[in-house]
Amino acid sequence: MPLGLDTNHGCAKTPVINSEVAKKREVLEKRCANVQRFREAAREKAHRASKLATKLWEQTKAHGEVLYRVLNEQLQALEAQGVSEGTYRAERKKLKAEVDARLEPLWQRVSRVQEKSHQESTKHERYCREQRDLLRVLEDLAARERMMYELDNRKDQIMTVCKLALANLAMWIRDRFFPSTYAHATWQRLLPFFRLPGHVLAGREAVSIELWPFNNRQLNRDLLAVCQRVNELQPTLSDGRLLILHMSRSSGSTVS
Structure with a gap:
């Protein structure tokens, strides 16, 4: 919630x-x-x-x-x-x-x-x-x-588990990579970062992601801080490749 x-x-x-x-x-x-x-x-x-x-x-x-x-x-x-x-x-x-x-x-x-x-x-x-x-x-x-109904809420339960996993992932990313000003950020505040377009360059040793900047200086400063934090901690993907994140100086179409 x-x-x-x-x-x-x-x-x-x-x-x-x-x-x-x-x-x-x-x-x-x-x-x-x-x-x-x-x-x-x-x-x-x-x-x-x-x-x-x-x-x-x-x-x-x-x-x-x-x-x-x-x-x-x-x-x-x-x-x-x-x-x-x-x-x-x-x-x-x-x-x-x-x-x-x-x-x-x-x-x-x-x-x-x-x-x-x-x-x-x-x-x-x-x-x-x-x-x-x-x-x-x-x-x-x-x-x-009155008509009584038996409710089959298995779909809702599955989606709840998925949403909980997504929420845990978002909070983990927020707490680990975002600035301290985002300590209590909600999903709505984090969503613009997750929706950013950009380029993905996959190599044997690393995966580099180049994100297009916002049209907002404060958000760009926060995005730059996130990129720096990610690169400092050097997280790896499930296959062992290093994840590198940086912000592009100009916007363009998304390539994946």
């Missing part, structure tokens, strides 16, 4: 599944499927219980009519026998109690089945409400979901 090399070269983007949203959606969809199954089961149970309750009610009512018909016949027989009013009332009460006792468990069963039908109907309604709420939450989740 001090040398002005903080450039982002970009990265490849690949659409990927939003894992957090996917987890929430999976849980909601699983619950929605379970509620759907529970709802259908409750509806079926409520329907069967309702049909059974109707059937039992009709059977119990018919059975009760038969019993009360027999009761009436018995009471009519008592009247024909000419029993006293007290005896008639006592006998009628006794016979009615017997009939009611026989019908009571049947009516209780009808009541239990009706209650079962009511409970399953209530469950069905509750599951319907829950399913509507779950579907609404799933719709909201889909509406708020």
Whole structure:
């Protein structure tokens, strides 16, 4: 960054599944499927219980009519026998109690089945409400979901390594060959020196580089100082040849 090399070269983007949203959606969809199954089961149970309750009610009512018909016949027989009013009332009460006792468990069963039908109907309604709420939450989740991307920044990493190497090289050249006034020079300040045209003369023992001067006296003085410093330290290239640097007295086209 001090040398002005903080450039982002970009990265490849690949659409990927939003894992957090996917987890929430999976849980909601699983619950929605379970509620759907529970709802259908409750509806079926409520329907069967309702049909059974109707059937039992009709059977119990018919059975009760038969019993009360027999009761009436018995009471009519008592009247024909000419029993006293007290005896008639006592006998009628006794016979009615017997009939009611026989019908009571049947009516209780009808009541239990009706209650079962009511409970399953209530469950069905509750599951319907829950399913509507779950579907609404799933719709909201889909509406708020943002596309996620997997970033492949290998290109940027490679370029960062190259830029770091270049920055290190530039700082090494700056600290070793440039005047002390360039101790904190940035890449922008050093770049004009690296872009200077000139001649390159390659020999067996040395490589001589002749650089064209600037149109600025101060920069030319700095360039001359750089040339002197390079020649004093006598750096060598990777093949062992000596590097010689000097400034031309006149400008011209670049030859390499």
